[in-house]
Amino acid sequence: LPAHLKRQYQRLKKVAAKDLGSEEVAKLIAEIVTHARDLLAACEMVDLTSRVAGKSYFGFRGKADSRPVNVDLYVHDPLEFRYLAESFLAGTPQAAPEEITKTAYTMAISVFAAHDVNEVGRKTSATFFEVLIGHMVSRALGVAPRKRVRMPESQVELPTDYVFDPGPNRRKVHLPIKTSTRERGVQAWVHHLILDGIFGKGRFRGVLVVCGETKRNARTGEVIEICVPAQWQIFQERVSELSRIYYLDPPQPYLALAHAHPPVDVQPFGHAFADLRELLEL
């Protein structure tokens, strides 16, 4: 990691640990995104062949090639992006769901692509994404999350994904966040099963947030999307129940699960903010 990025991420982790939903975190996220977009401005943009029905992708080319960027979700225009960034900084998601999805997607993928072209490791991208999504949810709920839960009637604490406790007479939220799931999707259901087992089924609402499932075929360079919808239905039936799965770049085979049997409620991320209040109700 270059020294300036290392410092930036140390600061981000520090302010995020203090109060994830704070304006300070929003400002630091915006700063990191602006820095990433400045870097990308110097990169060539390359059209990619997409094998994903109905979706077009391009890539940034620097020292290395970036991951695929969805043409319809990524906001290029500096003025349009500044408008979205200002509504992000204001932190009141009065915006339409489509705008929220685009804002989060553009911020996330700008940083991922800047990392990719400079060969910064995936761990750093995952950290940024977790803070970005965690911040937006924390600000909307007005609650700071924890990353550990205390066992009932015990001093023992277990490490977890972000968990939000909005207080008495509300359900808690378990929020795993992943840049992509591929064949590791089962982890979110397994972690939710642990919370169900320890605190009682349904005490926590499971909400998984994922950026997307596209990647470039190593041989052909074409954009492909890796989905395993039948596996997800098995996890939902046999492991535990996730209340929602939100995507920034939603794969069609997963969106279709919302109306399948058994259903898995997959939605574009922008819908989360209207949904969340309902999910908290007992």
Added chain:
Amino acid sequence: LPAHLKRQYQRLKKVAAKDLGSEEVAKLIAEIVTHARDLLAACEMVDLTSRVAGKSYFGFRGKADSRPVNVDLYVHDPLEFRYLAESFLAGTPQAAPEEITKTAYTMAISVFAAHDVNEVGRKTSATFFEVLIGHMVSRALGVAPRKRVRMPESQVELPTDYVFDPGPNRRKVHLPIKTSTRERGVQAWVHHLILDGIFGKGRFRGVLVVCGETKRNARTGEVIEICVPAQWQIFQERVSELSRIYYLDPPQPYLALAHAHPPVDVQPFGHAFADLRELLEL
């Protein structure tokens, strides 16, 4: 890790992965133990002050000090040890439970102490212990374990501790193995909860094997034993149910749980071999 140890452990992992219960694994374990005891023969032995009621400990002193060694469980005498090692190699645990416990304890602690005095890291000791205990159980059950389970009706595999499947109309065994648990005991119950959740409660019998819970107080050098019996009762009631917990050097506060309410069935390791058949019954 010194080169000769590295080679030895690479070989151990390789033959263990092929067939954990095989004679080849037994021979390699005996070889590693003999090598460790040759090393320890050159070390000074130091009496330790024990704060553990009813138990006496000594330590080996080399480049560094070893962990505490239980005077009554460790077999020093070369002839007596050779006799125990031969019954280990023969692999038919007709021996009395007390002899089995002493054999396993002496083999494990010889290797741990040789590692300690030469400042070999704890990961290597944990690997050896897992293979030693896994081998004895695998040989007794006549079944090779796996370290992953396949989700029902799915291609997805989850990594696990050793799991043994003795075939139709028998319960499976989930065998977490730890040199000590300290404050990490909850992990065994959580891993068992995952198997209960996915395969149905009781399909797997949870059997935790631990060497011991003693350590030296960093300031005074005295031997202390760290136990949290009230926490274990909570895990057993609220997380999942482990059928047995076996210790090579059993702490009295945990043995007492076998007759507490709620009970946790803690036993000396030597009893495992008579118990296991019963545990497999549906």
